[in-house]
Amino acid sequence: MAAQPNASTSPIIERDASAPFAYLSTPLAALDLQPGLVSCAQFCQHVQSLAQYLPEHPYAINLCENRYLFTVVFCAVLVRSQTNLLPPNKANNTLLSLAEQHPSYVIHDGSLEYSLTNNTPKVDLSQLVPGLAPFTSTSLPRVTNHHIAAICFTSGSTGQSQPIVKTWGTLSAANHHNARFMLSDLSQTTYQIATVPGQHMWGLETTVLMPLVADTVMSDAKPFYPSDIAGLAAQLPKPRLLVSAPIHLRALVNAGLALPACERILCATAPLPQVLASQVEHSLQGKVAEVYGCSEMGSMAVRFTAESQTWRLFDAFALNQLQTGHSQATASHIDQSVVLGDFLELVDEHHFRLTGRTDDVVNIAGKRGSLAEINRILLQYEGLEDGVAFLPPNKKRLAALVILKPGHTTQGLADYFREHIDPAFVPRPMVAVPQLPRSENGKLSHKAVLDCYQRTRPT
Template sequence: MYIPVSKLLASDRSGAAAVARIARQDVTFAEFKAEVADLRARIKKRGVTQVVLATESSYAFATGMLAAFDAGCRVTVPPNALPGMLARFVTPECPLLSDIKDEAHSDDHILIDGAKAAEASFRELDPDACSLDFYTSGSTGEPKRVPKSLAQIENELTVLDQVFGARLGAAATLGTVSHQHIFGLYFKCLLPLSEGRLFFPETFEIWEELLAFAPPGACIVSSPAHLTRIPPLDPLPTSAQAPVIFTAGGPLPFEAAQTSAWMFGPLPTEIYGSTETGGIAHRQQERATTPFRPLPGMETRVDEQGSLWVKSNYTDNGDWDKTNDIAELFPDGSFLLAGRANQFVKIEGKRISLAEIEKFLTASDLVKDAAVLVLTSPRDTLAAVAELTEEGWRRHAEIGAFRLGRFLRKELSPNLENAALPRRWRFVDRLPVNSQGKRQQTALHELFAGGEGAD
């Protein structure tokens, strides 16, 4: 039964109900409440009103979030738990709440260690009074604050339960994405918690490990980057197939959607949205032109430049927000994405689509994936980072990086005008992505900071 997060600890859910599976042992709801109660007492003892919540475990995150809320604290959720990132947020007045034994912050660290209180009584939380500050990477590389109230989060989780709850049933959930980002937090942790479904707190980087732990009929929460890198495994038997595969964070290639369905059962359910707007729309790619359909309560429109605007119930102003996507809108409000607005650039006075260049590059037998960017010094120059196939690396060994870049330019030339042909190249084993599978633009640019490479 679905229970809003604010009412969960005060609910009559059975204490024997399983919450999460840790080290192959199920943690019960009664144990979960006892851990929250112990942590709440330690937070109150510190006398703080805000905490930084960063954990390796999704279960520890849920424990920390509810304990902090019940202790009257505002919660900061940094993009990751790396020491350099935490140093930006942690202070004596805003300590780190974490399951990571980080000595650098030992004086400002409240450890989530599984300790349990003897008494675990709770009242319902006021969802309007509970707040989280999410941080995204931002276009400048500096973290951008996105505040959310628990009420806004609950509104979205309620819609997700209404749309997907019947398909999910009692399915356990495993994921390849981090709960430090809003998609992973909602789909891998909070939605299962509210619906009373078991979830696995790990972030599985390797498909073989995820499948080894997955119970039959488990829900999978993943990213396009992971779904495009499924190894050649045997497909799951019908009895073990996933009821739902959720994915978000970027476009999912049609071929990857079909491969995922062949491997795991259903076509992946792609969620379109952002940290700011929450989930806006969803689709399953039965064909390459399957449009996204808005979730209940969401509205969409496009402006004269083709930019997609969305109206979400999960923002403070409830007003129209302009996205960074170009879209084709249909009369029923569904839409097809045509690329990012910032993927259209002016080179030599011509309007160039970076997404189009990437599409033709990945059509080559030598290229598995590619990212095209603009270098602005000393003048605007197109550059490409190519993740090579085995055949691509063989060719690289034979002719070298410089000649391989020239060869790929020649392959592109029948489809692209000269201004759209990359002039600088880097060849990598894998494109740099974050834990959500999103490309790291700063890392891509840093590949061209030195003098070496195919220029």
């Protein structure tokens, strides 16, 4: 199915037509599909069929919740030489703002209600009855490398979410780098389970784009609860691949369920404690590969966290230490360099260690401390389900929002902290909350944390 090399274009899919591409856990009326396997040839037919149906607008706000439909839409948009808009969230004001800035249409699968009140055209794939017209071709056209395939957005974890332009050339090249360094030692067709959404960079690269080039079968589902993850895994053949985030892996381990084996677990979006990585490997009988990256550069390094704290940089990337102490990243497939938000210790040209974030140093009572290190210690407390330590505005002490396991108290957590850090950095207050305002990717934005603190702090 792969086309001949061409410097100015790249193929959308590079898999054998008969190879399995996706596993569907639910019927899809728009494509006249029942649960089960979908081949690469069928996927190409679905993309071509949908491409004929799309409105004549240069941008598509892709809101499909079903991962397979999201991928079909993403590629159909490319076939039509349009651009995917992948908003940072699905709040109505966010969608309205996006639609006002770009001549676009909204396409979704009916799983959520969108109350956009402007004249933005809307395509609901769940209402396509009896479905799309069949298309017989089992190949897809090549896409020019300079075509803007998607506009993604930063997570907003440290401030306002910012747009990131991704050309097809960049995404296509990244796809090959990612498959090589994340999956190179897996020799068989791997069946994928993902707890993260495909709309954001981590899920987009690994669960939507990677199956276009790697011998990986995506699943259309996005299981949330540990029992759902275990149930979906039990439906899939071995070997299995789990794509997740630390918060989801922590919940999976804490659930204490008997879990089907996963040969590889890919994890990103937040630091993964080494203890948790070891627990996950024991529970899932597989190796945890933690991936480092950022929205601007995509995935760029990997480490097997249970064994080592040193990162292996992908070959396409290079790091340069600036006089300020910051590190600048460049890549052969990305036009612009990026100054990273982490302090790095460069071991050699292919390896580095993280030593802290550039924005996480706090001064308390004349002492300097690292928020990243304080949060690492917090997350290792055995009585914790989830938590975050932070410095509220105009305050001289840290605070924390925590979810404690039954039988544990904030006093017990404070005692634990005093055994591990200077008393000046023990958060006060520690506010017990029912849940943290994490995004679907498991991330916490600074604004969401402060808003939650304002609502729940003691008066």
